[in-house]
Amino acid sequence: MPSSAGLWLGAYAESLVDDMELLVSAYIITNKNPLGSGAGYGSSFPLNRSLTTQLLGFKSMNYNSIYAQMGRGKTEKIVSQALASIAATLSKLAMDCCLYLSQNFGFISFPPELTTGSSIMPHKKNPDVFELVRAHCNRIQAIPNELTILLNNLPSGYHRDLQLTKEVLFPAFNELRSCLLMTGLMISNISINEHILNDEKYRYLFSVEAVNELVNKGIPFREAYKTIGDQIENGEFRFDFSKGLNHTHEGSIGNLKNDAIVDEMNKVLKKF
Numbered sequence: 211m212p213s214s215a216g217l218w219l220g221a222y223a224e225s226l227v228d229d230m231e232l233l234v235s236a237y238i239i240t241n242k243n244p245l246g247s248g249a250g251y252g253s254s255f256p257l258n259r260s261l262t263t264q265l266l267g268f269k270s271m272n273y274n275s276i277y278a279q280m281g282r283g284k285t286e287k288i289v290s291q292a293l294a295s296i297a298a299t300l301s302k303l304a305m306d307c308c309l310y311l312s313q314n315f316g317f318i319s320f321p322p323e324l325t326t327g328s329s330i331m332p333h334k335k336n337p338d339v340f341e342l343v344r345a346h347c348n349r350i351q352a353i354p355n356e357l358t359i360l361l362n363n364l365p366s367g368y369h370r371d372l373q374l375t376k377e378v379l380f381p382a383f384n385e386l387r388s389c390l391l392m393t394g395l396m397i398s399n400i401s402i403n404e405h406i407l408n409d410e411k412y413r414y415l416f417s418v419e420a421v422n423e424l425v426n427k428g429i430p431f432r433e434a435y436k437t438i439g440d441q442i443e444n445g446e447f448r449f450d451f452s453k454g455l456n457h458t459h460e461g462s463i464g465n466l467k468n469d470a471i472v473d474e475m476n477k478v479l480k481k482f
Contacts, residue, residue, distance in 0.1 A: 211418065212416060212419065212455060212463065213463060214455075214463050214464075215318075215402045216463075218306070222303050225299045225302075226296070228295075229292070232291070232292045233293075233295075233296070235292070236288050236289050236292040238269070240289060241268055241269040241270070242271050242281075243266055243268035243271040243272065244271070244281060245259065245262050245266065246259040246262060246275075247272065247278035247279060248275060249279070249367075249368060250367045250368055251275055251276065252275040276366055282372050283357065283361040283364070286357055286376070287354055287375075289379065290353040290354045290357055290378075293383070293386050294350055294351045294354050297348075297351050297386055300347045300389050300390070301343070301344050301347035301351070304340040304347065305340075305344055307340045307396070307400075308341060308344070311337050311340075313334075316403055316406065317406060318401065318403065319335075319401045321399055324339060324396060325337060325338065325339075339392055339396055342392075343393055346386075346388070350382050350385060353378055353379060356378055360374060361375070414447060416449040417438055417442060417447065417449075419449065420447070420449050421435050421438045424437060
């Protein structure tokens with residue numbers, strides 16, 4: 211089925227919008243003041259927790275003192291899940307780019323300074339940046355599971371085990387930030403093979419479009435299907451793809467509604 215670079219990259223833009231929704235949710239959950247919960251059972255001092263919440267800039271507070279302690283570890287896990295969701299999107303994009311850059315596909319290319327040569331094959335261009343992005347992001351996706359194993363048999367209250375959650379989670383912020391920056395650099399320097407359809411193996415790529423054109427003219431699908439099939443069988447099939455494809459429904463090729471994706475992203479960002 212025919213696709214386009216815009217349709218492909220637009221999918222990742224929308225995926226990142228969903229990732230931002232999850233990040234916003236994690237922010238809402240973590241933006242609560244635990245101060246004044248003591249060791250988990252409150253304090254005998256006359257603390258004004260509403261005031262400290264306001265002064266510290268929190269949106270709300272953890273009202274139950276025991277839950278304020280139970281939130282330790284849980285908070286880290288929720289944040290890690292949001293980071294892992296972004297990492298999953300970047301990892302999948304990186305895999306696509308590694309695949310589409312390869313000789314068998316040749317959909318895309320990058321400038322020499324963003325690829326490396328093979329140690330033995332002079333013609334080969336290695337997508338080292340995306341291979342490392344993929345590896346780092348896969349490692350980030352393992353963090354929620356690592357925190358789950360660390361936390362899953364702890365009773366309520368504070369335990370020294372919880373100190374280890376920081377060394378698991380905190381490095382992921384810089385790691386993911388670097389992956390985002392490098393992905394942005396690579397995508398801003400991507401080149402699309404605009405003449406890929408001249409390759410003989412894509413000769414029948416638009417056969418379904420040809421069938422649909424006949425159907426839209428009133429020919430039953432079964433007959434249209436047979437007509438195009440016979441043309442292919444006899445070596446007579448031709449389709450003028452120079453005019454492009456413009457499907458009518460939102461989100462399809464030629465009708466990406468990129469403005470809608472940008473608007474949705476802006477709505478999410480306003481929630482912070």
